[in-house]
Amino acid sequence: MPELTFSHRFAPGERLGARPLLLLHGTGGDEDDLLPLGRMVAPGAPLLSPRGKVLENGMPRFFRRLAEGVFDEADVRARAHELADFVAAAREHYRIAAPIALGYSNGANIAAAVMLLRPETLAGGILLRAMAPLAKAEVAGGLAGKPVLVVSGQRDPIAAPANAARLKAMLERAGARVDHQILPAGHELSQADVALAQAWLQANEAASRLAS
Numbered sequence: 001m002p003e004l005t006f007s008h009r010f011a012p013g014e015r016l017g018a019r020p021l022l023l024l025h026g027t028g029g030d031e032d033d034l035l036p037l038g039r040m041v042a043p044g045a046p047l048l049s050p051r052g053k054v055l056e057n058g059m060p061r062f063f064r065r066l067a068e069g070v071f072d073e074a075d076v077r078a079r080a081h082e083l084a085d086f087v088a089a090a091r092e093h094y095r096i097a098a099p100i101a102l103g104y105s106n107g108a109n110i111a112a113a114v115m116l117l118r119p120e121t122l123a124g125g126i127l128l129r130a131m132a133p134l135a136k137a138e139v140a141g142g143l144a145g146k147p148v149l150v151v152s153g154q155r156d157p158i159a160a161p162a163n164a165a166r167l168k169a170m171l172e173r174a175g176a177r178v179d180h181q182i183l184p185a186g187h188e189l190s191q192a193d194v195a196l197a198q199a200w201l202q203a204n205e206a207a208s209r210l211a212s
């Protein structure tokens with residue numbers, strides 16, 4: 001059995017056939033942070049929630065940055081592969097299907113990097129207050145039809161909607177089906193994010209039931 005190399009929580013789901021969520025916290029969060037959000041967005045789904053291994057002034061993150069909004073791209077790439085390897089090992093260990101990522105801020109950014117660099121890892125993504133994690137991604141078509149919801153805040157000074165629009169274009173070039181919503185909000189999450197994520201997930205579950 002491969003080793004599980006991230007501190008994490010795993011909550012088995014009690015709803016049969018529910019798609020697991022991979023919860024990815026923002027800067028300064030940990031593996032407990034998004035469990036309540038995950039339960040709200042996908043009641044009864046298995047939840048896998050790792051803690052980012054990079055410390056910035058003691059605050060956990062999923063990759064190194066050189067300044068606010070300026071990412072260390074070599075580290076983004078290395079950490080995206082490390083997280084993808086963890087998800088593969090955790091899937092085997094806990095016997096779960098490929099998860100949908102639910103990431104906030106730095107967690108949404110690493111989820112986007114995993115989708116671009118290791119497209120087989122995730123079944124889709126809910127990326128809240130996300131930015132493009134790489135200037136250029138060399139993926140072609142690896143995401144074939146996978147659904148992604150990107151939710152920006154109109155007044156977000158950190159992850160501007162224009163930057164998220166660049167991410168949308170990158171994901172679409174890789175084959176994903178991306179819905180980009182912009183809320184009248186800042187960087188913080190709001191109740192409207194929860195409602196959007198719930199509705200999007202339900203619509204996608206219904207669509208995949210129809211397709212199978």
Ligand code: MLT
Pocket residue numbers: 026027065068069105106107109158
């Ligand atoms: C990042 O560093 O990933 C973004 O700037 C979001 C943040 O964590 O503040």
